Amino acid sequence: MTTPDRQTDELSDFAELMTHEQEFTSRRDRIDPDVRRKRRRLGLIITTICVVLMLAAAGGYVWWTLTAPVNAPAVTTQTPPVPTGDAAVVETPYASSTAISIAGADAYLGEKASGIWSSSGTGDPLPIASITKLITALVILDAAPLASADDPGPTITFTRSDHDLYDRYYVQGATIAPMPTGTSMSLHDALAVMLIPSASNYAEALSSHIFGSQNAFLGATRDWLAAHGLTGTTLTEPTGISPRNTSTPADLLAIGKLAAAHPAIAQIVATRSISIPGAGPLNNTNGLLGTAGITGLKTGTLGAGTYSLLYTATLDVGAADPLAVTGVLLGGPTRELVNDSVISTLESIRAGFHEVAVATSGQEVGTISTPWGSTAELVIGEDASIFTWSDTPIVVTMDIDTPPTYQDGTVVGKVTWTAGPNTVTAPVTIKGNIDPPTELWRLTHPTELGR
Structure with a gap:
């Protein structure tokens, strides 16, 4: 409890404090007016600086947002689907x-194509009939x-003994051509008579004239076959x-290539008809010459079920260069079926190349999108196709670059397709x-701007 004396002291102290406050205020009011002006000026300067700094900061933000680079558009791509060609069906x-x-x-x-690309049957030696004459010509x-x-x-x-061959082979039912005693002709023409109409009397006469006897010819033939590795031929x-x-299909393919590579033989077997003094007009037994690209070589027949053909063909399939086909059929049932089979086979090979x-032009392969909502498409700029064989796998790749501008029609990359030896882009x-x-978008999306 406060005593009266204590209260009196506290009131005295308060009165003294108020007196000091009044004296301080009075002295402050008496300060020099210049000082007051300087203080007001300083306050104004500070306020102005603060305002200027705030305006500069705001102006710098606006300038930066309006001029700063934007982040690159997002590009998404999808490799176009890989087409598959129709599988070839070779007859x-x-x-x-x-x-x-x-x-x-x-x-x-494939690499085996130039060897034996396709075959049927056992591959064992079979009778080759008049295809023999092609070997005889090569040996001669x-x-x-x-x-x-x-x-x-x-x-x-030709001598009297040569002339007698005409009658001997006639009796056997073989194909023959006139060979009057004393008739003379070049080796080239005599070979033509042997190969074009398949005259058997010329085959024996020529081989005897060149080698002296049939035994010598057969010996030379064995040596020639051995030298060329034709072990399946007799x-x-x-x-x-x-x-x-007899011979095997493998050996006959090799023999056919040797014959086609010989200028004189290749010219002769590609001749449909000819007239030679002493032998008369001659027609080629190979009725397929000029059909489906066939250029040779030799037919063979021993009777029903033994129709054969060793052939060559130049096949234009649409590639850079024509293909050189060598084929052989042994033991066909009829000549017509053999010929039809060869044509069907060649046409089916040709059809397999496509x-x-x-x-297609305009095909979508991607999109471009930006943070501010602008979009565009990536499309293939032109139709494209690739030349290939059958259902050869087609490999596709796509390369896209960052363009300098994103305007309609700008080329931004390429698509490449590869199939076998061919590439298209x-x-x-x-x-x-x-x-x-x-x-507005720039001012309100500073985090989307590039730095």
């Missing part, structure tokens, strides 16, 4: 044994070469009238325009 020739070799198509068909020309396709070579004069006489003249459409372009961001 199998109708015969006991067949084989096909295709040169110039390894890049499409190995011993008596011709300098060129048109080189006539040595002159052959000849017992020069015409093919004997069923013991253009495959891989893209098409440009990728922008469809639509990417509009720049508005000032």
Whole structure:
């Protein structure tokens, strides 16, 4: 409890404090007016600086947001689907044994194409009939070469014994051509009579004239076959009238290529008809010449069920260069079926090469989008197709670059398709325009701006 004396002291102290406050206020009011003005001026300057700094900061923000680079648009892509060509269906020739070799198509068909690309049957030796005469011609020309396709070579004069061959082979039902005693003709023409109408009397007469005897000819033939690695081929006489003249499809493909590479033989077997003094007008037994690209080589027949053909063909399939086909059929039922089978086989090979459409102009392969909502498409700029064989796998890749501008029609990359040896490309372009961001968007999206 406060005593009266205590209260009196507290009131005295308060009164003294108030007196000091009044004196301080009075002195402050008496301060020099210049000082007061300076203080007001300083306050104004500080306030002005603060305002200027705030305005500068605001102006700098606006300038930065309106001029700063924006983040690059987002590009999404999808590789176009890979098409598949239709699988080729190659017709199998109708015969006991067949084989096909295709040169110039390894890049499409594989390395084995130029060896034996396709075959049927056992591959064992079978009678080759008059295909024998092609081997006889190769053996003769190995011993008596011709300098060129048109080189006539040595002159052959037929004797009485040569003339007698006409009657002997006639009795056997073999194909023959006139050979009057004393008739002379060049080796080239005599070979033409042997190969074009398949005259058996000329085959024996020529081989005897060049080698001196049939034994010498057969010995030279064995040496020639061995030198070329043709171990599956056996000849017992020069015409093919004997069923013991046999060969394998593999050997016959090799023999066909040797014959096609010889200028004189290739020219002769590609001749449909000819007239030679002493032998008369002659027609080729190979009725397929000029059909489906067939250029040779030799037919063979021993009777029903033994129709054969060793052939070559130049096949234009749409590739850079035509393909060189060598094929053989042994033991066909009829000549018509053999011929039809060969044509069907060649046409089915030709049909197996085709253009495959891989893209169309305007096909979408991606999109472009921006943070401010502008979008465009990535599209293939032109139609594209690729040349290939059958259902060869097609590989597709796509390369997209960052363009300097995002305007309609700008090329931003390419799509590449590869199939076998062929490659095709098409440009990728922008469809639509990417509009720049508005000032309002820039001012309100500072985090989207590039730094």
